[in-house]
Amino acid sequence: MGKDIRSRIPGTFYRRPSPEEPPYKDAGDTVAKGDVVGLIEVMKTFHEIRSDVEGTIDRFVVEDGDPVMAGQTLAVLA
Amino acid sequence: MAIEILSPGILTTIQDLGRPGYYHLGIPMGGAMDRLALRAANLLVGNPEGAAGLETVFMGPDLEFTEDATVAVCGADLPPTVNGAEQPSWTAFDVKAGDVLGFDYLRSGARAYIAVSGGIETPPALGSRSTYAIGALGGLKGRALAAGDSLPVGTTKAAGRSGRSVPPALRRGPKPAPELRMLPGLYWHRVTQSSQDAFFEDAWKVANEADRMGYRFQGGRMMEFVEREQPFGAGSDPSNITDACYPYGSVQVPSGAEPIVLHRDAVSGGGYFMIGTVISADMDLVGQLQPNTTMWFVRTDMESALAARAERSAILAALREAVA
Numbered sequence: 187m188g189k190d191i192r193s194r195i196p197g198t199f200y201r202r203p204s205p206e207e208p209p210y211k212d213a214g215d216t217v218a219k220g221d222v223v224g225l226i227e228v229m230k231t232f233h234e235i236r237s238d239v240e241g242t243i244d245r246f247v248v249e250d251g252d253p254v255m256a257g258q259t260l261a262v263l264a
Numbered sequence: 265m266a267i268e269i270l271s272p273g274i275l276t277t278i279q280d281l282g283r284p285g286y287y288h289l290g291i292p293m294g295g296a297m298d299r300l301a302l303r304a305a306n307l308l309v310g311n312p313e314g315a316a317g318l319e320t321v322f323m324g325p326d327l328e329f330t331e332d333a334t335v336a337v338c339g340a341d342l343p344p345t346v347n348g349a350e351q352p353s354w355t356a357f358d359v360k361a362g363d364v365l366g367f368d369y370l371r372s373g374a375r376a377y378i379a380v381s382g383g384i385e386t387p388p389a390l391g392s393r394s395t396y397a398i399g400a401l402g403g404l405k406g407r408a409l410a411a412g413d414s415l416p417v418g419t420t421k422a423a424g425r426s427g428r429s430v431p432p433a434l435r436r437g438p439k440p441a442p443e444l445r446m447l448p449g450l451y452w453h454r455v456t457q458s459s460q461d462a463f464f465e466d467a468w469k470v471a472n473e474a475d476r477m478g479y480r481f482q483g484g485r486m487m488e489f490v491e492r493e494q495p496f497g498a499g500s501d502p503s504n505i506t507d508a509c510y511p512y513g514s515v516q517v518p519s520g521a522e523p524i525v526l527h528r529d530a531v532s533g534g535g536y537f538m539i540g541t542v543i544s545a546d547m548d549l550v551g552q553l554q555p556n557t558t559m560w561f562v563r564t565d566m567e568s569a570l571a572a573r574a575e576r577s578a579i580l581a582a583l584r585e586a587v588a
Contacts, residue, residue, distance in 0.1 A: 194323040194369055195274055196554045197472050228322070228555055229475040233274055253556040256322055256370035 189239045190259040197228030201250045266417035269409050270326035278403040280316040283392035290532045294394040297551025301339030305379035307587045308336035308356040310422020315383030316393035324367025329359045334381040334425045340373025355429040373437045373552040382418035434583045438552045445564040451537035459487040470557045476529040487520030509533045513542040545572035
């Protein structure tokens with residue numbers, strides 16, 4: 187039953203540590219509390235976004251480079 | 265020591281009402297970006313309005329209290345929690361020694377102000393405890409808070425404040441489709457009439473560069489400049505001027521592309537033209553805008569700006585009375 191990974195901060199969401207590297211997490215991956223699932227760029231700084239929940243990622247609902255607001259869902263767990 | 269920083273959020277700083285009087289030397293006034301919210305939080309816990317509290321942006325810190333205190337959180341809707349249990353915002357509540365003050369996900373706004381009875385009592389610098397991080401001045405060692413820091417709290421504490429609350433009608437925060445009122449200024453004549461009109465017609469979006477120095481906005485039309493020969497000392501870009509002083513709230517538009525509203529930690533001067541100034545009554549609101557928020561600039565005149573300032577003062581007077 188759907189638990190969400192949400193962002194505490196607004197900004198631009200990135201799923202990879204850098205453009206040349208693979209995503210932190212993909213759909214189907216397991217995620218533990220504290221795992222990094224992406225970066226948010228805001229106020230000229232990149233912040234790691236860590237999961238508050240654990241489970242298996244069903245899908246990301248925000249794509250690489252998308253704007254996000256605080257509290258917005260980034261990924262839904264299966 | 266009375267407050268231990270377990271985790272600092274992304275940017276939590278000690279702020280009071282700032283250090284006026286040094287801007288001409290390049291040191292900005294600093295202080296809370298939402299001054300009404302800091303004043304309200306201090307009043308609720310029985311502190312002087314200008315006592316130092318914490319300004320936290322988007323994501324709150326986790327704070328452990330080593331002695332009993334009264335706390336209030338005002339400004340952004342960033343719900344405070346004590347040992348995980350949600351507490352009301354804009355309301356004073358007690359914490360006991362050993363309690364952990366945390367925060368839930370931000371619901372609206374951008375910056376919350378945390379006042380603690382007694383106030384944060386780090387050493388003042390140039391008459392203020394406000395943190396001016398890029399100048400390494402004030403606050404705790406001139407920087408934002410980090411995990412492991414301990415904050416001294418003053419011993420002069422009011423009692424019996426718990427439960428006092430700012431009436432909802434006196435709370436201020438961003439509404440949907442926020443508007444910032446701007447008084448056109450010294451260099452307004454440098455852009456064409458159609459660009460002047462477009463500036464107020466276009467929807468703008470708060471950019472990621474939205475910090476204590478200034479707020480950048482994107483998405484409106486590029487400005488067209490009135491032709492001129494650049495004056496002596498000005499750079500070659502049509503948005504360049506011979507260096508001048510930058511007021512708080514002034515709106516510069518480098519190359520005519522993205523307006524920047526200067527805020528409390530602004531640089532004091534430079535070579536970009538300023539099309540106008542966001543009025544003082546709306547500066548608190550600037551500090552509560554999240555990136556990606558769609559907003560509009562609204563033209564105003566001096567008479568309306570002064571009326572808005574008087575209205576803002578009346579809100580503060582009513583707030584003082586309501587929580588006295």
